[in-house]
Amino acid sequence: MVKNFLVLSLLIICSFSSFSQQSAAFTNDFAEFNKALELYNNGQYLAAQSLFEKIKNSSNDETVQSDCAYYVANAAVRLNQQNADQLMEEFVEKHPTSLKRNSAYIDVANFYFENGKYSHAQKWYDKVDASSLSRSEQERFNFNNGYVYFKAKRYDDAKSYFNKVSNSQKYGSQAKYYLGFIAYEGDDYEEANKNFEEVKGEERYSEDLSYYQADMNFKLGNFQKAIDMGKAQFSKSNPQEQSQLSKIIGESYFNLEKYAEAIPYLKEYKGTRGKWNNTDYYQLGYAYYKEGDYESAIGEFNKIVDGKNAVAQNAYYHLAESYLELDKKQEALNAFKNASEMDFSAEIQEDAFLNYAKLSYEIGNSYKSTPQVLLSFIEKYPNNANNDELKKLLIDSYITSKNYKEALNLLENNKNFADKTAYQKVAFYRGIELYNEANYNEAISYFDKSLQEPQDANFTARATYWKAESNYQLSNFEKSLAGYKKFAQIPGAQNTSENKNLKYNMAYNQFKLKNYTDAIANFKSYVGSSSTEKVRKKDAYLRLGDSYFVTSQYWPAMENYNTAIELGGDNDYAQFQKAISYGFVDRSEKKIEELIAFIKAYPKSVYRDDALYELGNTYVAQNRNNEAVSAYDQLIREIPNSSFVSKALLKKALIFENTGKSNEALAIFKRVTKDFPSTPEALQAVSSAKLIYIEQGNVDEYARWVKTLDYVQVGDTELDDAAYAAAEQPYLENKQSQAQSRFEDYLKQFPSGLHAQNAHFYLGQIYFANAKNDQAIPHFEYVVNRERSEFTEQALARISELYLAKQDYQNALKYLTRLEAEADFPQNIIFAQTNSMKASYELKKYAEAVNYAEKVLQNSKIDNSIKSDAQVIIARSAMKTNNEAKAKSAYAEVQKIATGALAAEALYFDAYFKNKAGNFEGSNASVQKLAKDYSGYKLYGAKGLVLMAKNFYALKDAYQATYILESVTKNFTDFPEVVAEAKAELAVIKNAEAKTNSSVETGN
DSSP states (O other): OHHHHHHHHHHHHHTHHHHHTSOHHHHHHHHHHHHHHHHHHTTOHHHHHHHHHHHHHHOOOHHHHHHHHHHHHHHHHHTTOTTHHHHHHHHHHHOTTOTTHHHHHHHHHHHHHHTTOHHHHHHHHTTOOGGGSOHHHHHHHHHHHHHHHHHTTOHHHHHHHHHHTTTOTTTHHHHHHHHHHHHHHTTOHHHHHHHHHHTTTOHHHHHHHHHHHHHHHHHTTOHHHHHHHHHHHHTTSOHHHHHHHHHHHHHHHHHTTOHHHHHHHHHHOOOBTTBBOHHHHHHHHHHHHHTTOHHHHHHHHTTOOSOOSHHHHHHHHHHHHHHHHTTOHHHHHHHHHHHHTOOSOHHHHHHHHHHHHHHHHHHOOSSSOHHHHHHHHHHHOTTOTTHHHHHHHHHHHHHHTOOHHHHHHHHHHOTTOOOHHHHHHHHHHHHHHHHHTTOHHHHHHHHHHHHTSOOOHHHHHHHHHHHHHHHHHTTOHHHHHHHHHHHHHSTTGGGSGGGGGHHHHHHHHHHHTTOHHHHHHHHHHHHTOTTOOHHHHHHHHHHHHHHHHHTTOHHHHHHHHHHHHHTOSOOHHHHHHHHHHHHHTTOHHHHHHHHHHHHHHOTTOTTHHHHHHHHHHHHHHTTOHHHHHHHHHHHHHHOTTOTTHHHHHHHHHHHHHHTTOHHHHHHHHHHHHHHSTTSHHHHHHHHHHHHHHHHHTOHHHHHHHHHTOTTOOTTTHHHHHHHHHHHHHHHHTTOHHHHHHHHHHHHHHOTTOTTHHHHHHHHHHHHHHTTOHHHHHHHHHHHHTSSOOTTHHHHHHHHHHHHHHTTOHHHHHHHHHHHHHHOOSHHHHHHHHHHHHHHHHHTTOHHHHHHHHHHHHTOTTOOHHHHHHHHHHHHHHHHHTTOHHHHHHHHHHHHHHOOHHHHHHHHHHHHHHHHHTTOHHHHHHHHHHHHHHOTTOHHHHHHHHHHHHHHHHHTTOHHHHHHHHHHHHHHOTTOHHHHHHHHHHHHHHHHHHTTTBTTOOOOO
16 A cells, blocks of 8 residues: 555656646645545545545546545445445546556455455456556465455366466465365365475465375375374364364274274264264274174164165175174164165175075065065076075975965966975965955865875875865865865874864764764764863763754763763753753653753853743643743743743643633733734634634634734635745755745735745845845845744844945944844854944944953853954954053953964054053064064054064164165055055154264155
């Protein structure tokens, strides 16, 4: 600025002669100008600006005005006034010939530069005419310009200006330093090193140079030199630089395979903006891995989330190996699977896939069936040396995975892999699976498939046995018996677990076929076996009793009933049959005694009404009419829905008729015809009443009364009987189509005929057999809406079944409730209760569902499949009503006895409750078991994986959690709700991990 003042003074002196010729006012302006200039030079810019503005406005001299405008604008720049740039632009525009034009540009630019306003400086540097500057001004101009571009990271522009002053005595060192940095940033380390070496001795650059040179040596592969330079600089550096130097030193040791030395430095690295990336985690994890510290290695590897490069593939492979070292096989399986899905290294990919396949066989796989995994590997790597071993594993995996359906699909459709032994086993187990699901026809088809490949005699025998069992369940007793006989002839059959029940099952078939002599022989053989189960043994004694009973061998029958009673448990049936048997050996008093004892001992027995009716009949046979009437009345009073009520009423009326109480008898006959229309009892009541009316001479009254009974058509009885018989005959001969047509014709002709109930029932059965369910329903409804008959119970069971199949739970429940109350057969009561609980659950009547389930569980005769159903209803209802404690208890019971889908559900909830309790490792163990034993049940497999992901994240294993959740979203699209849950959980985890890992993509 002093230089500017001298220039101005010279200009003033040169023009003084012209000034002296002006007026005193001009002289005054000159004095004022000098005063303003002095203020400006002393840094009093505001005062100077004000005075220059005053002189400019009062002077008429263009040069003075130009100079004043120059200083006014310059002062504005230095005062940081908002209009500074505008004033300078106006000066240039209004005074284009001013000698201060270029000085204005450079002066303003330098001012902005010195105050760190580089973008402002750049604007004015761009206006400068560099050629008119002195050499020293040019050097300053070039250096400042280079620095401005450097700060703007326009390195190519900066480089051109720095090169112009690289040999300058004043600016050369600085220029070379920045040229070195530009080369460093451009990865031109040789050029950077050359420039840095030339300024190496200068103290002000020494710290930065040491860091850059350490980094450059690292990048050039001079790792030991990088270590030495980094260590030398470490203590002199600030915390941020120490973090970077730790990274350089640590990575250098890592590349020199000095992992123990690398670990402390790698750990000290603070990351970029406080975050590590996947490569950072990999290097520290691999160093731990090489040092055998697998726990720490896992702790670093499993932070690598979202890895999609060669580093990640390497990391996941070594992560898997680390897990294996610690016997964490489920975690290893996931990591190997991930590495096998990446193709950055074909060698790692193949080896990871091999390990993934082997682990799938060992612990199970929720993503894909183990056979599919093994087969996929064999197909992808047909020349792998391990394939022979894998083929052996494949055979076993079909059975251990229990995914028989998918396994058979692979075997039947894969020409490159055919194993008859495996096919025989898998087809057999698929048949067993279907049998347990009560799908007996399809089960038989798979047992046949198994029998078509008789490779293993043991499985040939077992398939023969279970085919016979399936036929028994379908009531194909002849086929079933033939199957059991064939099983008995197969070599080695006696060594199977099935053989112990052979005699029992053969006996049952013969019993069903009414071959009682053979049935007795086989039941006796069975009870004499040492391996007999108590429950079956008791049942066998009961059936022995029944076989003797129906063949009129009553004393042996009673002996077997007594033996069954001695075995404990529910004895009402045996006691009742024993009591009845006394009547057939002329021990009537003993029969009466036993029946009375039975009625007292079993107040809730389903045979109570049978016992009361039989007691009444026995009294009648002994002419003890009053006692007989008492027994019938007790039956009518206590069990009003019993099928014996109409019979008991009729018997009571006949007693009155035979003892001269005609009017009392007539009243009861009329009650029977009213309450039980169209039944055989009603028709007999009409006939008996007719005799009384005739005897009393009231035939007209009889005629009027009969006209009120729409099912009694006087004169048409023979035609009614004939039309019905014509329809019934083809039905009994299994000519269903002909029977259907004739039953329909009968009902058109006699809609309220004597046999209308029978016709409706049989028509319903025909339609049901032909899967015409909607047509069957009205016929069964007719039966159940009429008086109770021999068909009522069957019709109630059938119509309930039909509405259940339609998922019309409201109507199903209506008939199931009636069936439970009216059924005589225990199996129908169980059917009603089990399906009432299911229907109530579907109707969201959870309390009622639980009540039915608990009622079902009170029955000691139900098998495990029904127990499982009941416990599951309790558990599901408890979950729906947020009673998780009760649900947990119920699912625990299910787990003890269930098979198939219910077992998978119970195992999932076992994992669920363990997760809720914070037992994350225990929860994972349950999910692993679910994957291994129930991989065919994909819904619970998917839900289990989401649960496993939550467990792993709670165990601080973000890698496992994210990988599992991503796999769920890709592999289980059939279950959108599960996928949605997985995506939501994944977003939460990624957002959390992104706070410390810069490689994680959150998608936000």
